[in-house]
Structure formats: C-alpha cells, structure tokens
Amino acid sequence: MLNPAVSQAAAPMTAAARSARAAEFQTAGQEIAEVLRLIQEQLQPQRRIVRAGETLYQAGERFGNLYVLNSGLFKLINLSSDGREQVVALKFRGDWLGFDGIAAGQYACDAVAMDTGEVWVMRYDAVLAACALRPALLRVLHEAMSREIGRDRDSLMSVCSLPADARVADFLRYWAESLAKRGLRTDQITLRMTRAEIGNYLGMTLETVSRSLSRLARQQLICFTEKGRRDVHIPDVMALVSFVQSAVAPAPATLQ
Template sequence: MERLDQIIRKRQRVEKGDLLYRQGSPFTRLYAVRLGHFKTYQVTRNGEQHITGFQMAGEILGLDAISSGTHQCDAKALEDSEVCEILYSDLEQLFVEIPALLHQFHRMMSQEITRDQSVMLLLGNMTADQRFAAFLVNLSSRYVARGYSATSIQLRMGREEIGNYLGLTIESISRLIARFKKLELLEVTNREIKILDLPRMRGIAAGAKS
C-alpha cells in the first residue's frame, strides 16, 4: 500500500458541473474518486447526452479508456468532489513489482464489466418498474460496500438524469416514484430516498410483480 500511495500524483478538486475529462481526450491516468459523485456520458452527433454511469467515492474513473488509449465518455462532477490521480505508466510498473496487485486490478475491471452488462440488461429486457427497482438496489449495494446504510440513499443526480440512464422519461421516473411510495416501498424527502422494503425491492428488480 505504501508503494501505491507513492504513485498517486496529486489530489484534484473538481467543482460541481466541471469536467474531469472529455470524450476523445488522450488516456494517461486513472482517477480514484475520494469524495463526491460523478456521472459519465457520451455525446451523440446531434449533441444529445447519453448517460453511461454514476460513480461515487471508492470507485475508479477512466477504466474504459485503457484499451483504446482515449476516453470514451465525458466525466462530470455532480457535486464538489475530489479525485486522486494515478499515472497509468506508474501503475503498470507497480504491477511488475507486485503481481498480486495486478490480480486485484483484474478483479476490479471484471466488476466494472459486470456492472456494464447489468446496465445493458436494464435497458434491453426489463420493464420500467424493474429498471427503477434495479437502479435503487444497485445503489444500495454500492453504499453498503462503502459502509453506508443499505436503505437510506442521498441521490446526487436529478430525475431527468436517472431517466436518461435508464432509458425512461422524467415523467416516467416521477410516476414510478409516486407508485413505489403508494406501494410503501419508498419514502422520499427532496433527494433523499429511504427504501422501506429492500427484499421486496430486490424481488421487483428480479421480475416479481409489484
């Protein structure tokens, strides 16, 4: 861990709304999110955004650029955030010195691929209820992995951004929130969501009737 700390070049503050990197820019480093939340998105030829993910503290940004050498999306801070920069050439040298670290890195990339595949399932085969439930269950599991509550989620993204990510309209997201509240699955206060029945929410995400 001491050697890993040594290759972290600097901590970088990223203010809300600022870009960490742009789609098409050269890849030279990874970014470990230390504080805050980000969204990644691609911009189509006609200027429309397609959100590809939301990242939080403890996660890595830039992994998608390793194979191509260029970033495949924009990364924008959803709130005032901080990242640790890791020069990829330094990391590769560290893999040679510490083979076990390379194994851990492969595990992390595998988890990232699995998450991307889950998103494809969300957009391809699931109903609107399933998509929204799966989105909340996914956030819950990621919060738990970082030592936070499984049922109390502070959303850093707006309803329009959630809809964009899930392939739904903002009106659909509003209807889903109202429906889940009526079913006593959720309590909502501004952007704070409290999941009242996590096992049932998992069931809906898996295809059970709501």
C-alpha cells in the first residue's frame, strides 16, 4: 500500500489509462519482434555473443557497422571534457547501436555490454543498399533514428526539469517500461548499473542517488529484495509514473 502522502501528491491512474498503457506495451512488443524478423530476413546479419563488460566498439574507432541488440543490455559511454566517463544512453532488445558514427566516420562513444546478450552486426553500406530496394527496411531505419533523437530529448528534459527523487523514479520507470515493451517482467528488475553509474547518467552524485532510492523505498514506491540492493521490486509501475507526473505538474493557483 502506498504512503498516503504519495497518494495525495500523485493521483492514481484510472483503469482505462492502465489498460491503454498495457495495450501500448503489447503493441510495442509486437513491433519490436516484427522489426527483428524483417532485419533477419532482409539483411541476414552476423550474430555475435557478448558478455558483461565486453566492448562492442570504442570512441574513435573507424565506423563501418551498425548493430541491433537481439538480447541483453548495453550502455553507451562518452568521455567528458575533463576525461571522466559519462553514461549517455541505455540500449535494450531491438535497439540500434552505432548511429553516432555515421556523420564523422568514427564512433563517438564506447558501447559496453551490461550482461550476456546477442548483437546482430551489419555493414553500413549493406544496410543502405538493402534500404534502397526495400522501403519497409528504410522506414525501420528512419524510425530507429527518430526514437533515438526522442530518447535524447527526454533524457535532457529529465535532467533539466525534474527534482532528484523524480529523476530517479523516472529512470526506474523507463527501465521497467522498456522491459514491459519486450514482454519481460517489470515488478522486479535487476539494475545492471552501480549507484555511481546511475548518478553519472542522471547528472547526480552517488550520495544523492542513494538518498533518493531510500526515500522512494520509504514511500513504498519501490523496495529492495536483496542485501546488495541491485534487485529492485516495483509494486506498481503506474505509481512511479504518477509520482513523476506530480513532480512536473504546475502548482495550483492561490488567491491573492
């Protein structure tokens, strides 16, 4: 049961809204499966097994391939101007990797596996040739690029507009919903990132991330299932959604 203070600050979603969101996830899952089937049939990509910590490509490496993640999780890491590593993106099943290398002819970041998975490898020139002959494949490529732009925008908006607790809640919401779209359970997720990496990704310190997670747990929006505190139980993802929405809602007008 949610803390009453949370329930007042974030109005629960209606049954209709929950049903619509569930249908949206189911449709997204079907679309991901269809896209993977199309890529497999039309491009016949090379399959590559990756393990946690393995680097798929590195910043500065000559660009030549695009990649599609068939299973597993990836993080994209960039170097800041002072030499620190910055996590700039997370990739789930069905996501493309390597778009950052097209413009300059070299990859702009490191792509690092967070767990064991399978990546499909495709020569960029082969992708272009196939797209010229198959409009459906070209549409898939353009949609993937558009989604990446949208994610970058949403990530920037989160960093710029949300307070710390809502930023962490939105991160957990994004992770859980990304799993939901791929037909995976969302009530318990294993964070394949350290607190420091989460803070790095969200523009926060490790200590702030830890405090925010503890506050979310006290408000019963999440709980930790093991001593290591990497397995997070989410009783209700929609409660996280409402919590984040309440953080960006305009304050009620007051009479002067």
